[in-house]
Amino acid sequence: MGKKILIIDDEALVRNYVRRALASRGWAVTEMADGASALDLLGREAFDVVICDLKMPDMRGEEVIKRIRQGWPAVKIIVITGSVSNITSPIVPGVEVDGFLIKPFGIDEIRALADKAIGA
Amino acid sequence: MLFPPRAGYFLYNWLTMTAKANILIVDDEAQIAEMILATLEANGYTAAVAYNGSQGLKRVSQERFDLAIMDIQMPEMDGITALGEMKKIDPELEVIIATGHGTMSTAIQSLRKGAFDYLHKPFELKELLKVVERALEKRKFNDIAKVIFSTIKPEDQLRVIIDAVTRILKADESLLVLPDRDGKPRVAVSGGLETEEALSSRLEMCARVMAQPAEAAKALQLVEAPGLEKRFSDIKNLEKIKFSLFLPLVEDNKPAGLICINRDEEEAYFTEDDMQRARIFGSLVNLALRNSSLYRQLQETQGQLIQAEKMSALGQLAGGLAHEINNPLSGILGLAQLVLENLEKGSQNYADIKEIEKAVFRCKKIIVSLLSFSRQEKATIEQVNINEVIEETLTLCARQMELKHIKITRQLAPALPMVSADFQQLMQVFLNLFTNARDAMPDGGELTVATSLLKTPGGAELLMTSITDTGAGIPPDIINKIFDPFFTTKPVGKGTGLGLSVCLGIIHKHNGAIKAHSAPGQGSTFTISLPV
Numbered sequence: 001m002g003k004k005i006l007i008i009d010d011e012a013l014v015r016n017y018v019r020r021a022l023a024s025r026g027w028a029v030t031e032m033a034d035g036a037s038a039l040d041l042l043g044r045e046a047f048d049v050v051i052c053d054l055k056m057p058d059m060r061g062e063e064v065i066k067r068i069r070q071g072w073p074a075v076k077i078i079v080i081t082g083s084v085s086n087i088t089s090p091i092v093p094g095v096e097v098d099g100f101l102i103k104p105f106g107i108d109e110i111r112a113l114a115d116k117a118i119g120a
Numbered sequence: 121m122l123f124p125p126r127a128g129y130f131l132y133n134w135l136t137m138t139a140k141a142n143i144l145i146v147d148d149e150a151q152i153a154e155m156i157l158a159t160l161e162a163n164g165y166t167a168a169v170a171y172n173g174s175q176g177l178k179r180v181s182q183e184r185f186d187l188a189i190m191d192i193q194m195p196e197m198d199g200i201t202a203l204g205e206m207k208k209i210d211p212e213l214e215v216i217i218a219t220g221h222g223t224m225s226t227a228i229q230s231l232r233k234g235a236f237d238y239l240h241k242p243f244e245l246k247e248l249l250k251v252v253e254r255a256l257e258k259r260k261f262n263d264i265a266k267v268i269f270s271t272i273k274p275e276d277q278l279r280v281i282i283d284a285v286t287r288i289l290k291a292d293e294s295l296l297v298l299p300d301r302d303g304k305p306r307v308a309v310s311g312g313l314e315t316e317e318a319l320s321s322r323l324e325m326c327a328r329v330m331a332q333p334a335e336a337a338k339a340l341q342l343v344e345a346p347g348l349e350k351r352f353s354d355i356k357n358l359e360k361i362k363f364s365l366f367l368p369l370v371e372d373n374k375p376a377g378l379i380c381i382n383r384d385e386e387e388a389y390f391t392e393d394d395m396q397r398a399r400i401f402g403s404l405v406n407l408a409l410r411n412s413s414l415y416r417q418l419q420e421t422q423g424q425l426i427q428a429e430k431m432s433a434l435g436q437l438a439g440g441l442a443h444e445i446n447n448p449l450s451g452i453l454g455l456a457q458l459v460l461e462n463l464e465k466g467s468q469n470y471a472d473i474k475e476i477e478k479a480v481f482r483c484k485k486i487i488v489s490l491l492s493f494s495r496q497e498k499a500t501i502e503q504v505n506i507n508e509v510i511e512e513t514l515t516l517c518a519r520q521m522e523l524k525h526i527k528i529t530r531q532l533a534p535a536l537p538m539v540s541a542d543f544q545q546l547m548q549v550f551l552n553l554f555t556n557a558r559d560a561m562p563d564g565g566e567l568t569v570a571t572s573l574l575k576t577p578g579g580a581e582l583l584m585t586s587i588t589d590t591g592a593g594i595p596p597d598i599i600n601k602i603f604d605p606f607f608t609t610k611p612v613g614k615g616t617g618l619g620l621s622v623c624l625g626i627i628h629k630h631n632g633a634i635k636a637h638s639a640p641g642q643g644s645t646f647t648i649s650l651p652v
Contacts, residue, residue, distance in 0.1 A: 013451025020458055055443060082446030083439075103450035104484055106477075107457045 021107035035059035076117035146176035173197025277408035525564030560591025594638035
């Protein structure tokens with residue numbers, strides 16, 4: 001069964017390889033460059049996994065993640081970030097996430113996390 | 121001829137100048153004023169007369185006087201008021217107050233206002249001259265102290281003081297002996313001693329004086345013909361000295377050094393006045409020593425501040441940069457790996473892209489180290505047993521050490537008090553230090569880890585940890601740089617140059633200190649002190 005994955009990151013390079021790494025698994029991957037459009041899309045379309053960057057210009061990743069968790073509790077969330085400063089504290093206070101990766105990460109790492117989140 | 125504008129030169133000039141002091145007499149009784157004037161001039165002083173307080177003030181504001189002799193009972197402005205006003209114009213002016221029917225209370229009042237001394241009228245001229253001489257001497261010492269402490273670098277101050285001692289005490293030779301780091305007496309500065317033999321014999325004499333029991337070593341001592349004294353009789357080259365004055369320096373009630381002043385002339389006895397002068401010089405030396413130790417502390421603190429400043433600037437830069445760099449780096453890594461999936465494993469392209477992948481991992485490692493500076497979150501402070509941190513870190517390294525034939529020796533003190541610290545961060549410090557030690561001993565060796573409790577003289581307790589290797593050691597020319605960010609001696613790609621600066625940052629955050637001691641070929645020791 002083809003799973004649907006949404007990747008939210010303002011960095012096109014990262015979206016690009018994450019999409020291709022996961023698409024090779026036979027999953028449908030959609031790219032979004034900002035939090036607002038992503039939330040908008042989530043309102044119209046169902047996704048199994050959201051991969052979300054923490055630091056984006058328009059809306060903080062934390063806020064995006066919080067709203068996804070509230071609006072679509074069943075969606076699995078994987079957080080990706082370029083900063084390790086919050087490695088010891090909860091990634092997003094009060095929100096459970098399903099995976100966490102620090103950039104730079106490789107394609108095997110994101111595949112493994114996505115597999116785990118989907119339960120494959 | 122031009123002289124360099126050095127304070128030492130000015131002082132030298134001042135000490136040897138022949139011009140006599142300039143004295144102002146302020147008295148409304150013309151007869152008395154004239155008599156004092158004549159006496160002073162007959163004794164080689166320059167003097168002037170003012171007939172009341174305000175006239176005296178005017179003179180002081182127009183001309184430089186070393187000393188004023190002033191009556192208290194005067195029309196217009198009394199002596200006490202004039203004294204206060206004069207001190208405002210020239211704070212260094214010495215004033216002797218003369219009181220006719222003065223009570224004790226006016227005398228005390230005048231001393232409080234800064235008078236040097238007071239005389240009861242009628243006074244004998246001989247008595248006046250004595251007080252004048254003493255006042256001028258005080259002024260002279262004030263000037264010396266001012267010159268010494270205002271302009272000269274601390275390291276030059278002792279030299280200037282000893283030169284002044286030699287001159288003012290009409291000594292033929294003088295020396296200042298201070299204990300070195302190991303407590304062994306050494307000559308800090310000397311005057312009038314040319315040859316090595318002369319110097320070492322004087323030093324030996326001083327060393328014996330300093331070696332006396334504390335109470336005796338703290339007292340001023342006069343010795344006639346020291347070469348004939350039993351306790352010095354085996355020292356050669358002392359025959360020349362006819363009189364020796366030993367002046368101990370006392371700091372915190374403990375002997376801190378010795379000034380030795382020698383005269384070679386027959387009958388050139390040291391007088392009570394000489395001893396008084398010597399004591400004043402002793403306190404000048406004490407001041408100079410304290411100054412120079414403060415100066416050193418200041419420089420050290422400045423160095424630490426600069427280092428801390430560097431680290432914090434780097435931390436901020438790193439924090440901002442890391443995020444920016446991690447994004448493209450992640451792209452490079454991911455895309456390279458995607459390409460790798462489509463390449464044949466044995467091909468040149470595969471090998472090339474594999475190199476790109478490796479390079480990304482290297483960059484990642486550097487950035488992670490960099491970020492250790494910029495972590496803004498608070499450390500998790502808990503009560504930590506330092507031995508436990510060490511044991512846990514050693515467990516991590518044990519296998520690597522074994523592979524490199526490095527023997528681990530533990531000298532961990534039992535029952536150490538706990539320290540407030542971040543366990544993980546301390547582990548990182550030890551891990552960095554153990555890794556460095558390992559890399560310093562590529563052909564095997566011994567790693568010694570020791571802990572102990574140190575009580576400072578101030579009563580505080582410090583937990584000391586030392587990590588010693590038997591490696592190649594650190595060359596003296598780089599030992600000051602090893603804590604600098606990005607400083608590394610490891611080959612390109614092997615070290616980030618951040619390990620020790622991360623250690624320094626973490627230890628500073630714990631209010632501790634980390635120091636390195638090493639000599640080429642003798643291994644290195646890193647010492648960490650943490651407050652309990």
